Amino acid sequence: MKSLEELKAIREKMKGQVDIREEGSDATRVVVGMATCGIAAGARPVLTAFSNAVQERDLKNVAVVQTGCIGLCQYEPIVEVYKADGEKTTYVKVKPEMVDEIIDQHIVKGNVVTKYTIDAAKLG
Amino acid sequence: MYRSHVLVCGGTGCTSSGSAKIREKLQEEIDKNGLHDEVQVVKTGCFGLCALGPVMIVYPEGSFYSMVKEEDIPEIVEEHLLKGRIVTRLLYKETVTDNGIKSLNETNFYKKQHRVALRNCGVINPENIDEYIGTDGYQALGKVLTEMTPEQVIQTILDSGLRGRGGGGFPTGMKWKLARNIVPDADQKYVCCNADEGDPGAFMDRSVLEGDPHVVLEAMAIAGYAIGANQGYIYVRAEYPIAIKRLEIAIKQAREYGLLGKNIFDTGFDFDIELRLGAGAFVCGEETALMTSIEGNRGEPRPRPPFPAEKGLYGKPTILNNVETYANVPRIILNGAEWFASMGTEKSKGTKVFALGGKINNTGLVEVPMGTTLREVVEEIGGGIPNGKKFKAAQTGGPSGGCIPSQHFDIPIDYDNLIAIGSMMGSGGLIVMDEDNCMVDIAKFFLEFTVDESCGKCTPCRVGTKRLLEILDKITKGNGTLEDIDKMEELCYYIKANSLCGLGQTAPNPVLSTLKFFRDEYIAHVVDKKCPAGVCKHLLSFEIDPTKCKGCTACARVCPGGAIEGTVKNPHVINKDKCLKCGACIEKCKFGAIVKK
Numbered sequence: 001m002k003s004l005e006e007l008k009a010i011r012e013k014m015k016g017q018v019d020i021r022e023e024g025s026d027a028t029r030v031v032v033g034m035a036t037c038g039i040a041a042g043a044r045p046v047l048t049a050f051s052n053a054v055q056e057r058d059l060k061n062v063a064v065v066q067t068g069c070i071g072l073c074q075y076e077p078i079v080e081v082y083k084a085d086g087e088k089t090t091y092v093k094v095k096p097e098m099v100d101e102i103i104d105q106h107i108v109k110g111n112v113v114t115k116y117t118i119d120a121a122k123l124g
Numbered sequence: 125m126y127r128s129h130v131l132v133c134g135g136t137g138c139t140s141s142g143s144a145k146i147r148e149k150l151q152e153e154i155d156k157n158g159l160h161d162e163v164q165v166v167k168t169g170c171f172g173l174c175a176l177g178p179v180m181i182v183y184p185e186g187s188f189y190s191m192v193k194e195e196d197i198p199e200i201v202e203e204h205l206l207k208g209r210i211v212t213r214l215l216y217k218e219t220v221t222d223n224g225i226k227s228l229n230e231t232n233f234y235k236k237q238h239r240v241a242l243r244n245c246g247v248i249n250p251e252n253i254d255e256y257i258g259t260d261g262y263q264a265l266g267k268v269l270t271e272m273t274p275e276q277v278i279q280t281i282l283d284s285g286l287r288g289r290g291g292g293g294f295p296t297g298m299k300w301k302l303a304r305n306i307v308p309d310a311d312q313k314y315v316c317c318n319a320d321e322g323d324p325g326a327f328m329d330r331s332v333l334e335g336d337p338h339v340v341l342e343a344m345a346i347a348g349y350a351i352g353a354n355q356g357y358i359y360v361r362a363e364y365p366i367a368i369k370r371l372e373i374a375i376k377q378a379r380e381y382g383l384l385g386k387n388i389f390d391t392g393f394d395f396d397i398e399l400r401l402g403a404g405a406f407v408c409g410e411e412t413a414l415m416t417s418i419e420g421n422r423g424e425p426r427p428r429p430p431f432p433a434e435k436g437l438y439g440k441p442t443i444l445n446n447v448e449t450y451a452n453v454p455r456i457i458l459n460g461a462e463w464f465a466s467m468g469t470e471k472s473k474g475t476k477v478f479a480l481g482g483k484i485n486n487t488g489l490v491e492v493p494m495g496t497t498l499r500e501v502v503e504e505i506g507g508g509i510p511n512g513k514k515f516k517a518a519q520t521g522g523p524s525g526g527c528i529p530s531q532h533f534d535i536p537i538d539y540d541n542l543i544a545i546g547s548m549m550g551s552g553g554l555i556v557m558d559e560d561n562c563m564v565d566i567a568k569f570f571l572e573f574t575v576d577e578s579c580g581k582c583t584p585c586r587v588g589t590k591r592l593l594e595i596l597d598k599i600t601k602g603n604g605t606l607e608d609i610d611k612m613e614e615l616c617y618y619i620k621a622n623s624l625c626g627l628g629q630t631a632p633n634p635v636l637s638t639l640k641f642f643r644d645e646y647i648a649h650v651v652d653k654k655c656p657a658g659v660c661k662h663l664l665s666f667e668i669d670p671t672k673c674k675g676c677t678a679c680a681r682v683c684p685g686g687a688i689e690g691t692v693k694n695p696h697v698i699n700k701d702k703c704l705k706c707g708a709c710i711e712k713c714k715f716g717a718i719v720k721k
Binding site (some may be wrong): 014020039063 | 125161390
């Protein structure tokens with residue numbers, strides 16, 4: 001290593017990964033249902049996709065965590081997004097392909113991706 | 125990329141309670157459940173709560189599992205890591221409340237702590253330089269080499285108010301300034317790190333080296349740039365195998381990355397570091413003895429001046445700082461002198477790490493801002509004294525320090541306050557004592573240590589400490605006189621004034637401070653021939669209360685000296701000539717019939 005730029009590159013690469021070990025009470029929480037029903041419906045790749053997306057973008061104060069059965073097994077995989085102010089959005093039948101859109105629109109810009117939410121699913 | 129990190133403590137405390145096996149089992153179960161691409165197991169340094177080891181923490185939830193057993197691992201992996209259901213019954217109890225699980229940072233143990241030197245301990249993998257860089261590692265070195273002059277670096281350290289954490293409390297920036305300027309045309313200078321932590325019960329430096337070795341390397345390189353040195357030595361005791369191993373790995377990685385070696389960051393600055401292992405002599409923690417030992421000679425101190433800043437290692441200008449002092453340096457460079465000076469008291473800035481030991485619930489490692497009171501450290505962070513016993517005193521500074529009695533429980537801890545009451549900060553060992561500790565016995569314990577460790581070069585220390593110990597021994601055996609106490613006190617002042625190095629100059633402190641605050645205990649030993657705490661064996665006698673004894677023979681059977689006589693169903697009697705005063709009979713008696721007087 002001969003330059004500060006190289007050091008900075010390693011830092012940027014590692015920072016997203018090490019930041020997971022910081023606890024912030026004002027964090028946005030992305031909660032993925034990982035009970036038997038969720039796993040059977042394909043929640044694991046969704047969970048990894050969220051986790052990777054958050055780390056790749058080096059998003060601050062976003063925690064991707066798991067939970068057990070949410071109670072709506074036919075709508076799994078279910079993902080709940082809790083904003084710092086307590087506002088909750090429930091996404092249903094989530095697929096890994098939807099993850100980037102939810103992150104970029106909802107988590108980053110604050111616009112709920114209505115078409116994937118439970119309300120949209122019930123109406124449809 | 126991993127969605128979850130499981131941090132398992134790999135410090136000495138948790139390693140000795142089996143954390144290596146826990147880690148293996150964890151990895152095995154994670155592989156079995158196909159989670160190896162999702163969950164990363166990280167071996168870290170000390171979390172601080174050594175009493176609850178082995179400990180591990182699962183992120184992003186921040187769930188803190190304590191006293192983990194191998195057989196609990198499959199459940200943690202299947203329930204928590206796979207299905208996301210935290211295994212509440214295995215969590216650290218203080219984090220479990222009626223309203224759910226609270227963060228570790230909100231528990232009493234962590235709430236009042238402020239981690240600067242221990243910032244990365246228990247957070248990063250100490251054997252992976254990338255994780256250190258990911259938490260801003262080596263940024264400070266980059267900053268000083270490209271943006272600051274050596275004078276600016278020294279001024280920043282001076283302005284921060286950082287003082288030596290090894291015990292003396294000398295301003296670090298002043299040391300660096302002297303080493304830079306005192307010999308203007310020096311052809312060679314050295315930067316040394318004192319990791320010869322020898323106080324009984326102290327393990328702050330070990331934990332920093334085990335948990336965050338790169339911070340010491342980075343700080344030494346910064347010091348090298350500031351004073352104009354290109355070679356560093358870390359003098360670490362051979363009794364710290366994990367710390368040595370991690371330092372070796374860290375040095376190798378830093379060299380591979382070009383962060384040590386020639387032409388660092390292409391600025392023309394060269395700096396390299398080598399390890400030197402100490403062979404277990406306490407006196408080698410004294411600066412001149414330490415450097416003599418690095419040179420390959422017998423570790424003995426020499427008179428000062430000349431101070432190391434002028435004539436140190438191999439006769440060249442040298443700075444020697446303690447591990448914890450160095451651990452503060454990169455943060456000061458990055459966050460600024462004002463940030464550091466905003467913490468602490470008027471003359472003691474920043475934070476201090478303490479190793480809590482003795483009669484305390486949360487044995488472990490804590491870092492608090494200077495000026496935190498002893499009461500806060502013992503009662504709130506340390507969780508108080510076990511079994512509802514009363515606080516009697518705390519010993520700081522190990523064999524060089526003194527005790528802080530309960531009337532000074534609310535003293536804000538900093539360098540000057542502790543010296544004012546006859547103790548000292550020391551390197552940070554804090555041993556808590558309750559009403560069952562005999563202060564004469566404590567003084568004797570530390571004197572035994574200094575007598576063993578005196579190098580023998582100067583007479584006041586070699587002979588004086590030996591005579592002190594003999595008088596203490598006489599007192600604890602009930603043969604002392606009041607004149608002995610006066611003679612002992614006089615001898616203490618003589619040793620302090622005439623010894624060659626810090627070891628002898630401070631060796632009488634445990635005696636002087638216990639005499640100052642607990643003279644009544646000394647008098648009880650001498651006049652009444654009693655040990656009020658019931659510790660000094662020669663002053664105790666064991667007796668069986670015949671009205672309570674049922675003649676069950678349990679005591680007679682357990683007595684290793686065959687001192688208890690009697691027949692079944694008749695009261696027993698202790699033969700005082702044979703009694704070893706071991707107390708085994710008291711533990712065995714179900715009827716409380718045996719008393720210690």
